[in-house]
Amino acid sequence: MEENQNLKKAAKRKRRKPKNKQKIIETQIIETESIEMDKKQEKSKEQVLAERQAKKTAKKQVQKKSDDVKEEIKVEQAPVAAQVIQKKPESPVKTPVPVKKAEQVQSSQVESAKETEKSRDQVKAEREAKKLAKQAGKTKTVDSPKPAPKQPEQNQKPAIIKQNSDIELSAKMESLHISESELAAQTETKAKPVSKAERRAIQEAQRAAKAKQQQDKIDKQAAAVKKTSSPTESKAKDVKQDQKTQKSPTSTISQKSSALHKVRLFKHLYTEKCDLKIKANSRFHPAIVRLGAQYANDTIVGSNSRCYAFLNAMKILIIDFICPSEKVFSRALETEIQVAVEFLQKCRPHAVSMTNALKYIKVLVSQENSNESDEDKKQRIIDKIDTYAHEQIETAAKSISLKVREKIAEDDVILTYGCSSLIKRSLVEAWKDGDKKFSVVVVDSRPDHEGQEMLKSLTMEGISCTYVLINAISFIMPKVTKVLLGAHALLANGYVMSRVGTAQISMIANSYNVPVLVCCETHKFSERVQTDSFVYNEIGDPNALVKNKNSKGVFEHLKDWESIPHLTPLNLRYDITPPELVTVVVTEVALLPCTSVQVILRVKPSELI
Template identity: 35%
Template sequence: MSKTTEGEAVQPPAEKIAEGDLKPQTESKVEAGVEDKKPQAAETDRAPKLSAAELKKRKQAEKQARRAQAKGAGPSTSGPPTQQKGPAARDGPKQQKDAKQPAKEGQSRPLPARRRPSQSEVPVLEKAKKEVKKETKQQGLFFGHLYNQPRQHSMVGASKDVHPAVLALGLQYSSYVVCGSTARMVSMLLAFKAVIETYQTPVGTSLARHLTSHHLSPQIDYLRSCRPLSISMGNAIRWLKDIIIKIDPSTPEAQAKRDLLSEIDNFILQRITAADELIAETAAKKIEEGDVILTYASSSIVEKTLLRAHNAGVKFSVIVVDSKPLFEGKRLARDLANHGLKVKYLLITGASHAVRDASKVFLGAHAMMSNGRLYSRVGTALVSMLANDHSLPVIVLCESVKFTERVALDSIVGNEVAPADELLSESERKDLLPLKPFLPKSVTARADEKDKSEGGEEAKDSPEDVLKWIVDSPNLQMLQVLYDVTPAEYINMVITEYGSLPPSSVPVVHRLSTNI
């Protein structure tokens, strides 16, 4: 009884299974009905020829099997080879051997099983996923994707390669000391001048290769962590990198640094200072006697335009519409009033009344999109739509350095989210403290328990407790977006250093300005 009937599999002992001498089951039928004298010939006849793609897949499978063996993924198999109902990790060695053997015709070769994480890691991963889902839920449904990185408010965690001038500038960004697209870009370029002045090229490399990737990148990353880069800042960074790459490696380091500093000064002079003068001169001619100019928030180029027209002897008045939390229009209204202009200051809630008295609308810009839409401080779209409803001309003053090839259809996909606690000022929080008795007990219970655990007794309510009440409220979320998008049909004219043009000409001017 040395032979077996056809279709039966030989049951080898368990010792051979543990030692790895077990052959794949796909060859058991071949061995069952063939004489022992020709096992090698039979196997050669039945093995199909493999294509190049199948050989490549086999090599990949063998490589994965070797990696799994190197990691120590090889638990003992004490059961018979026919029992394959366990998890994939237990069948790892057997599938690794099957991957090394050629597959039969019409039968797929089993792939090596991926190593699953250990049982101790699974609860940690599930807990992390739950925390991410919970955090996304608290951030809101539509704007949750904008909370990618918390804003940096200190120098903690900054790279050692960040220059002190950049550290100070980043803190000014996050605290709104330096605010406005143009001001942020100019201050960034001036900080980069300080970085370049103190830079020394390491031995064995060149300034063109090392300065951009190893020295400027940490500065840019830190500024981005303090506050997202504006469109004009991104354009200026790309321009500066292009200038650095074009430096001849044979140029001495001192000469190359002087050339870079000179290029930055020329960029600020031509693209900002001279451009603002041309725009202010062109826009001031649009102001006539008796006009009432409506503007929103604060724009440096709008302020220059109004002051130029006033110094030219044109008699007109200004209405400044403003909104929280930055109240940028307060400074603009104060400066204009100090120069002798008649100024009326209103909040955004009175914009519908302000447009009734206005004759023209002058707006600044954070960026002009390629589809002609205006990307500016949140509330600009509301003012533009109200002005269009009252047939008022809406004029946008914008330098070409703020033009971009991007397209914006709404304010949700791309925007900047500021900390929500900035929505309520210190005085507003104090005014909300008397409302505590009317709040649900579940909202104020956590804050009271925390105060008792820290101080031993219930402490006196402070303005910071108002934020705790809002955070602990499950049905209340605070959201503060900084920009909105104004459709091109609500804009009559865009004035740049290249002249007055319609919003549809923005892509042409952008190509013209980038090819200079």
């Protein structure tokens, strides 16, 4: 520990030294600039052109200076200024274009009042801040409260920051737009002793700016010119608003409270709810947006139907995809798909079945045959996707259904949980087959009550059913002869990832010596390994727990949870069942022990393509 601290201290010291040096240099340059501006207020046209030259020299100076020792700086102050000033008139007027721009700049400047200027400064400052945020997360928090919006005195601070940072970069343009009064104010503030925090902010801005200076040089110049035109005002407003919200204490409070209702163990799983209204207007394909909404609202649930819907949306996306002429088809399509997939991920994390399907599609897209036309390529991919859907989901389900039928004996009492499409199908088909009579226990759980859906389908076929909630499982388990469960995914280490509660049922079945059969198509097998339900899981809407789906009401004691700081409902979606609690996994390939997942995973990809 001590060593560590020492190291940190040393590092700090190292960092501090160059900072101080730089700071002095920067302030010095500000002064030179202000002098320069005082003198050359009228010669705007020439100045514009001179700037580039001046900027270069300034930059050189800075670099030089930073190498030099501190003491030199004060002495050299005057010469530097002189140099800059000298350089300016030297540069000849070459092209009319920049001049024009400069004029525009000026005119727009005249039109807009002082405030706009300031806000323009703020825009710049904001941009600076953003860059800083990129460089070091902390910098932003130090920086952002600085540019206070309205009072003129405070307004100078952002100006200072901007000036400092921009000086060596490009934005000599600014100097044109800064009115005299402002300039005066600026010099005033400089005379005043600057507070520690301010200084630090300035330093940080400088440091960040310097690190970026080379890459951004060109960008900035262009941006600076563009910015002066009409959008400035609106942007400035935005920025102002941004700053206000950043500053306001309410935002910090809301942040705090959002942290409050998160369970410590699951903090990594909470995701920001994607605002679909905004996304709907964006450039995503409508099919993707619709699918995203369906995922987010849980209209499409169950890994099979989610996978189906995903494949269909991908098909539509590919059909409607038009490759830009200058791009390679496969690359362009791949990025298109990637963007869509990222959007879907935001709506709801992908199911394993979807991830596998996506992997397959990506392989298809990347297999390029240059002789084919784009239309042929599309057709080929779509055909393959259709085959995938048919083989991996449809045919696999049929095969599993057959295998399950073999395992059902006369007078069996089969317990199942929730509503797995695969189990539903298997049971209904086994019943329709007609040679065996069995009954089903449907176990259900709050908050989703998916089992009621299962119950509907089974009773429709005339299967005799019993219905209990999951906490009554030990009451019903002695009567059960087999447990049949669906799965969300099978992990490479043999663990079964499924609807939360599955593990519990397997555990109790195990304690009553009832065999547990898990049905899972191989397209849901995952490379992922996991040993607990915490690392990778999904958190559903906590408000679902508050609602009483059966009585259509709410639970009194939970309904105000958002206003009670220490109360947190948690709605987990999945859990992990260890292989020792599962007797057998029924796949379309064979009846396997859980531990054979890895074998299938290794063999499978070569078969698929």
